[in-house]
Amino acid sequence: MTTLWQSLLIAIRSLRVNKMRALLTMLGIIIGIAAVIAMVAIGSGASKMIADQISSIGSNLLLVIPGSTTSGGLRTGSGGAPTLTYDDAKAIKAECPSVADVAPTVRGSAQVVFGNQNWSTIVMGVTPEMLTVRDWPLVAGRNISQSDVDGATKNCLIGQTVAESLFGDADPIGQIIRIKKVPFIIIGLLDHKGQSPQGQDQDDVIYIPLRTAQRKLFGSQFPNTVGAMMIQAKGADVLKKAEEEVISLLNQRHRVGPTREADFTVRNLSEILAVSEQSSKVMSLLLGAVASISLIVGGIGIMNIMLVSVTERTREIGIRMAIGAKQRDILLQFLTEAVLLTTCGGVIGMGLGVIGALAVSKFLQWPALISSQAIIIAFVFSAGVGIFFGFYPARKAAGLNPIEALRYE
Amino acid sequence: MNEVVQVSSVTKVYTMGDQRVEALKGISFSVQRGEFVAIMGASGSGKSTCMNMLGCLDVPSSGAYLLEGVSVGRLSKNELAEIRNRKLGFVFQGFNLLARTTARENVELPLVYARIPAAVRHQKASAALARVGLAGREDHYSNQLSGGQQQRVAIARALVNEPAIILADEPTGNLDSKTTVEIMTIFQQLNRQGITIIMVTHEPDVAAFTSRHLIFRDGQIIGDTVNANPTQAGEETRS
Numbered sequence: 001m002t003t004l005w006q007s008l009l010i011a012i013r014s015l016r017v018n019k020m021r022a023l024l025t026m027l028g029i030i031i032g033i034a035a036v037i038a039m040v041a042i043g044s045g046a047s048k049m050i051a052d053q054i055s056s057i058g059s060n061l062l063l064v065i066p067g068s069t070t071s072g073g074l075r076t077g078s079g080g081a082p083t084l085t086y087d088d089a090k091a092i093k094a095e096c097p098s099v100a101d102v103a104p105t106v107r108g109s110a111q112v113v114f115g116n117q118n119w120s121t122i123v124m125g126v127t128p129e130m131l132t133v134r135d136w137p138l139v140a141g142r143n144i145s146q147s148d149v150d151g152a153t154k155n156c157l158i159g160q161t162v163a164e165s166l167f168g169d170a171d172p173i174g175q176i177i178r179i180k181k182v183p184f185i186i187i188g189l190l191d192h193k194g195q196s197p198q199g200q201d202q203d204d205v206i207y208i209p210l211r212t213a214q215r216k217l218f219g220s221q222f223p224n225t226v227g228a229m230m231i232q233a234k235g236a237d238v239l240k241k242a243e244e245e246v247i248s249l250l251n252q253r254h255r256v257g258p259t260r261e262a263d264f265t266v267r268n269l270s271e272i273l274a275v276s277e278q279s280s281k282v283m284s285l286l287l288g289a290v291a292s293i294s295l296i297v298g299g300i301g302i303m304n305i306m307l308v309s310v311t312e313r314t315r316e317i318g319i320r321m322a323i324g325a326k327q328r329d330i331l332l333q334f335l336t337e338a339v340l341l342t343t344c345g346g347v348i349g350m351g352l353g354v355i356g357a358l359a360v361s362k363f364l365q366w367p368a369l370i371s372s373q374a375i376i377i378a379f380v381f382s383a384g385v386g387i388f389f390g391f392y393p394a395r396k397a398a399g400l401n402p403i404e405a406l407r408y409e
Numbered sequence: 410m411n412e413v414v415q416v417s418s419v420t421k422v423y424t425m426g427d428q429r430v431e432a433l434k435g436i437s438f439s440v441q442r443g444e445f446v447a448i449m450g451a452s453g454s455g456k457s458t459c460m461n462m463l464g465c466l467d468v469p470s471s472g473a474y475l476l477e478g479v480s481v482g483r484l485s486k487n488e489l490a491e492i493r494n495r496k497l498g499f500v501f502q503g504f505n506l507l508a509r510t511t512a513r514e515n516v517e518l519p520l521v522y523a524r525i526p527a528a529v530r531h532q533k534a535s536a537a538l539a540r541v542g543l544a545g546r547e548d549h550y551s552n553q554l555s556g557g558q559q560q561r562v563a564i565a566r567a568l569v570n571e572p573a574i575i576l577a578d579e580p581t582g583n584l585d586s587k588t589t590v591e592i593m594t595i596f597q598q599l600n601r602q603g604i605t606i607i608m609v610t611h612e613p614d615v616a617a618f619t620s621r622h623l624i625f626r627d628g629q630i631i632g633d634t635v636n637a638n639p640t641q642a643g644e645e646t647r648s
């Protein structure tokens with residue numbers, strides 16, 4: 001241990017003597033480590049943002065949307081046909097064992113008026129299950145109840161954006177708003193939910209009872225139909241099974257067979273979003289890889305300077321050998337110096353990387369996630385760079401012939 | 410056993426490219442404990458090669474070199490380093506102190522490699538510096554010292570591990586005549602205290618301070634004379 005300590009003291013002294021050079025040499029490592037830390041922080045911040053958005057939709061979700069229809073030779077896009085009904089939703093809930101909840105919806109947009117304020121927003125007819133399926137709590141008031149749905153009451157829940165637009169800071173509960181000129185009582189205020197993975201503001205929404213929407217707001221020629229249905233499986237492990245159950249039940253109910261195309265589509269939302277999460281992970285890995293290249297370049301810089309240093313100090317090496325330094329002592333001395341350079345650079349780089357990541361997240365509104373794991377890996381890696389790139393110069397120093405080293409001018 | 414150094418029919422052959430240079434052509438001599446020997450000769454006479462061999466920086470091509478009865482020829486690099494550390498002290502023409510390092514740290518260096526604890530090192534280094542008359546200069550950096558003082562630090566460094574021999578290679582080559590006398594006086598004092606010293610020089614004035622002259626020419630010893638009446642420092646300054 002004494003020798004390691006001695007080597008450290010010698011290394012510190014020799015770096016102190018050449019402060020400017022030491023700093024410049026370290027710069028490569030500083031930039032490398034800072035880049036790795038910042039890039040990984042920004043990359044994993046982005047992954048986390050996407051993961052949060054995914055969980056904001058709700059977990060283990062299937063989306064059933066109506067199929068297309070043909071009228072007068074024109075095929076509408078998917079979702080165009082009024083083929084799904086509230087009864088389908090009830091049947092899925094009752095007959096599919098892997099399904100936890102079903103939330104059928106009817107969707108439309110409408111102008112909403114309160115006093116002298118008005119706002120255009122999305123109005124959705126929903127059942128009480130909607131908030132469970134979307135994992136969306138209320139901050140005030142109560143949820144739409146089954147009797148609201150069955151009785152087609154004119155009660156509604158409003159999202160945060162709607163509340164802000166119409167009421168500012170005032171309490172909206174119990175207030176009456178007009179949706180398409182029909183008066184509704186606000187019975188609940190939804191919690192803040194943020195952006196969807198597609199970038200839509202999920203808080204810009206009003207929920208009303210499903211039957212109210214079907215009969216009083218968006219009256220259509222098919223009064224019992226619903227738009228999309230959100231289905232929550234009982235767990236991630238039975239998601240696939242739930243999908244199969246729903247498809248087979250709907251096939252049966254809609255008499256889908258060899259002569260009749262399916263008039264609905266089932267989409268696995270979690271799967272779609274998992275793909276985008278995956279791609280963001282690949283992205284952050286890529287950023288990390290690019291940053292590591294600068295670390296390797298920094299390591300080569302260290303090797304270069306260490307080689308110069310060995311040549312410069314040939315005579316010193318000769319003296320040390322003459323008075324009894326073994327090859328191992330010389331090797332250790334130069335290796336310690338290289339590792340000291342890289343770890344100092346690593347620590348400074350870590351600080352700069354963290355500052356950089358925080359600055360990016362502050363000024364660009366981009367989340368950065370600084371993990372202690374990344375910091376530890378960066379530190380170990382910088383020491384590793386020192387050992388790897390310091391070894392060759394150190395071995396060169398240790399292999400010098402003392403007679404020639406002493407004669408070196 | 411009073412023979413510190415025993416050299417018998419030692420040769421040293423270098424090959425430079427396709428040229429074969431015989432630097433030592435079978436030399437034999439021995440040095441008793443407490444002797445003060447000057448190795449003399451023109452450049453290229455083999456005296457430096459002989460010195461490197463005595464200093465365990467090099468090994469003979471053939472023949473035997475016994476240092477305190479131990480044959481050096483078959484030792485590994487690490488074992489040679491250890492012998493240099495424990496049994497030999499070097500004084501060079503160019504002082505060869507570490508730059509930007511204090512006198513004490515320079516003197517401590519052999520003890521560092523001998524794995525001696527810091528407190529002991531400190532004390533031994535101070536004692537060695539006092540022996541060469543540099544008490545009070547322990548914390549001076551080598552560039553703050555005069556040539557003579559630097560050489561004295563080097564002598565202290567050679568002394569500090571209590572070696573069997575001090576090997577000095579032209580120790581006064583870079584010094585003026587007054588300082589030369591100073592340094593030679595120190596060597597004489599140390600020799601009187603029982604330390605064996607072997608010194609390479611080509612100046613007869615310097616060799617006159619020693620008690621035995623080995624004269625080299627063309628890789629052979631052509632003279633081995635006893636100087637019964639070495640110059641004493643006092644006489645030199647008086648004359």
